[in-house]
Amino acid sequence: MSDAASQQRSALERTESRASRGFMRRSLIQLTLVRFREFLRQPEAVFWTFVFPILLAVGLGVAFRTRAPERPRVAVVNSGAAGAAIVESLRADSALIVEELSDSAGSRALRTAKIALLVSPDANGGVRYTFDPVRGESSSARLLVDRAIQAGAGRRDPVTVAESTVTERGSRYIDFVIPGLLGMNLMGSGIWGLGFAIVDSRSKKLLKRFMATPMSRVEYLLSFLLSRLFFLILEVITLLGFGSLVFGVPTRGSLLQLGLICLLSALAFGGIGLLTAARAKTVEGVSGIMNFIMLPMWIFSGVFFSSSNFPSVFQPVIQALPLTAVNDALRANMLEGSSMAALGGELTIITAWLVISFVAALKLFRWR
Amino acid sequence: MVTSSSALVVRGLRKSYGDVKAVDGLDLEVAAGECFGLLGPNGAGKTTTIEICEGLLPRDAGDVEVLGMTWERDETRLRERLGIQLQDTQLSEKLTVEETLLLFQSFYDRGRAIEDVIEVVQLGEKTKARVGSLSGGQKQRLAIACALVGDPELLFLDEPTTGLDPQSRRQLWSLIETFRATGRTIVLTTHYMEEAERLCDRVAIVDHGHVIAQGSPAELIESIAATHPPPPPKASSATLEDVFVALTGRTLRDE
Numbered sequence: 351m352s353d354a355a356s357q358q359r360s361a362l363e364r365t366e367s368r369a370s371r372g373f374m375r376r377s378l379i380q381l382t383l384v385r386f387r388e389f390l391r392q393p394e395a396v397f398w399t400f401v402f403p404i405l406l407a408v409g410l411g412v413a414f415r416t417r418a419p420e421r422p423r424v425a426v427v428n429s430g431a432a433g434a435a436i437v438e439s440l441r442a443d444s445a446l447i448v449e450e451l452s453d454s455a456g457s458r459a460l461r462t463a464k465i466a467l468l469v470s471p472d473a474n475g476g477v478r479y480t481f482d483p484v485r486g487e488s489s490s491a492r493l494l495v496d497r498a499i500q501a502g503a504g505r506r507d508p509v510t511v512a513e514s515t516v517t518e519r520g521s522r523y524i525d526f527v528i529p530g531l532l533g534m535n536l537m538g539s540g541i542w543g544l545g546f547a548i549v550d551s552r553s554k555k556l557l558k559r560f561m562a563t564p565m566s567r568v569e570y571l572l573s574f575l576l577s578r579l580f581f582l583i584l585e586v587i588t589l590l591g592f593g594s595l596v597f598g599v600p601t602r603g604s605l606l607q608l609g610l611i612c613l614l615s616a617l618a619f620g621g622i623g624l625l626t627a628a629r630a631k632t633v634e635g636v637s638g639i640m641n642f643i644m645l646p647m648w649i650f651s652g653v654f655f656s657s658s659n660f661p662s663v664f665q666p667v668i669q670a671l672p673l674t675a676v677n678d679a680l681r682a683n684m685l686e687g688s689s690m691a692a693l694g695g696e697l698t699i700i701t702a703w704l705v706i707s708f709v710a711a712l713k714l715f716r717w718r
Numbered sequence: 719m720v721t722s723s724s725a726l727v728v729r730g731l732r733k734s735y736g737d738v739k740a741v742d743g744l745d746l747e748v749a750a751g752e753c754f755g756l757l758g759p760n761g762a763g764k765t766t767t768i769e770i771c772e773g774l775l776p777r778d779a780g781d782v783e784v785l786g787m788t789w790e791r792d793e794t795r796l797r798e799r800l801g802i803q804l805q806d807t808q809l810s811e812k813l814t815v816e817e818t819l820l821l822f823q824s825f826y827d828r829g830r831a832i833e834d835v836i837e838v839v840q841l842g843e844k845t846k847a848r849v850g851s852l853s854g855g856q857k858q859r860l861a862i863a864c865a866l867v868g869d870p871e872l873l874f875l876d877e878p879t880t881g882l883d884p885q886s887r888r889q890l891w892s893l894i895e896t897f898r899a900t901g902r903t904i905v906l907t908t909h910y911m912e913e914a915e916r917l918c919d920r921v922a923i924v925d926h927g928h929v930i931a932q933g934s935p936a937e938l939i940e941s942i943a944a945t946h947p948p949p950p951p952k953a954s955s956a957t958l959e960d961v962f963v964a965l966t967g968r969t970l971r972d973e
């Protein structure tokens with residue numbers, strides 16, 4: 351006779367009967383406390399979860415801070431009085447950097463892209479612009495140079511123009527990257543937090559030792575989710591608080607809905623973490639699986655640059671990745687102030703990952 | 719037939735891993751209140767047998783009854799009443815002794831006070847120490863403490879003293895004797911014969927997956943004396959280990 355099936359059944363009954371005895375039992379509290387203790391007593395885990403995303407945000411925020419557009423550098427062929435007059439009109443325009451070069455030096459500077467445009471006065475008072483129309487700065491240099499020369503020669507604009515400038519928060523790189531880092535952090539701590547700890551316990555035979563006690567399996571898994579939710583709150587507050595206070599990253603949508611998106615995302619990544627840990631016997635094995643899962647999402651899911659940069663053939667796959675949906679939903683909430691009702695597509699994808707990964711993980715999970 | 723005073727009854731137990739027959743028709747009966755030893759060389763099937771009895775491994779064939787119950791019907795109740803120490807569990811190194819015991823105790827409906835258990839295994843000075851900082855003997859005593867916090871009626875110990883120095887081993891022996899003195903049952907595996915002789919009321923010698931001899935240590939020695947005459951009596955019955963312990967003292971060195 352084989353009793354594997356009946357053992358399986360009685361194990362399930364055990365799980366149910368214990369889980370139904372009340373929500374926060376002493377054993378669930380102890381298991382959750384163990385999660386906290388193990389996390390906080392691992393300085394490297396605290397660093398990667400809380401400090402690293404902030405260092406990354408500072409680095410990226412400084413490197414890609416918004417600057418005034420560069421002034422195009424142009425050269426005038428030095429050919430006596432006509433050239434000198436042109437140089438004078440150009441220098442009157444603060445949008446240009448002007449230098450005087452010989453004809454051959456000017457051509458060389460243009461070929462090597464040291465200047466955007468070369469101005470050559472001709473014998474009868476006219477000018478010739480030499481430039482490459484494909485280079486963006488050359489085209490704008492042509493417009494700026496022409497405006498300055500014509501104004502210097504006495505042209506007056508018939509329409510009076512007034513300008514007012516604004517700086518829009520939400521359109522800078524740091525505004526793009528903070529929601530991306532938040533998504534990346536939710537993914538990393540969800541997948542690592544569950545996957546690594548469970549496989550570590552399995553490889554040390556601790557999971558088997560727990561199976562030799564009346565411990566409830568539901569409570570064991572629940573303790574991971576409870577501690578994840580607690581650390582989730584800290585992670586979100588740290589990163590968003592930092593982005594908001596230091597860089598003024600906007601949170602235009604409802605904060606409650608932002609919290610719900612984070613919660614849903616954390617659960618989905620927790621499910622994926624559980625799935626990676628369902629069978630793996632060694633920490634090395636599960637690390638490989640987790641990197642295999644996370645690496646494509648770091649690249650394709652729009653953490654550091656928009657996922658729309660990739661060719662449209664790949665888009666259906668990229669859009670179905672959980673991190674793409676999470677990043678899109680976070681950006682829509684924070685930068686555009688979208689409500690959850692407008693994010694049906696993203697939320698459906700995240701929920702689908704949550705349900706599928708949990709069902710698959712519980713079906714495949716090996717307790718030994 | 720099974721009597722009500724049996725703590726463990728195993729009949730015709732079989733278990734194979736692929737082509738390897740780890741357990742091949744094994745029978746055992748352990749009376750309540752006795753200390754029973756499973757002896758045998760490495761690979762004889764001791765651990766497979768004990769893990770099937772602990773309800774941790776499915777069996778291929780045979781019957782197992784623990785405290786008058788079976789794993790199929792009574793797993794929930796059985797788990798509450800057993801204390802188990804496995805061969806190579808590594809407890810979490812980041813937790814303290816106290817936190818580890820609190821965790822294990824929380825799984826049981828009725829458990830022993832952890833101060834009590836810490837005293838029994840003599841880890842009082844290490845209560846707040848991380849598991850990672852404990853010596854081998856201390857870790858082993860903590861593993862046994864984890865088996866005791868549920869206040870079990872039946873204790874399974876799988877090679878509890880392997881790899882320990884003589885002082886730690888003797889301390890574990892007295893711990894096991896104390897538990898037995900309360901009238902409860904112990905099933906242990908070992909490959910140290912002097913350990914079995916000292917602790918066990920009865921032993922079963924297992925090889926190639928079945929029992930080749932069973933009885934009290936004295937009976938087994940007598941049965942073998944007829945065919946294999948014992949060596950001429952020594953001047954003293956002391957062993958070299960007794961000399962070692964007499965010279966180096968009984969105090970544990972790993973505190």
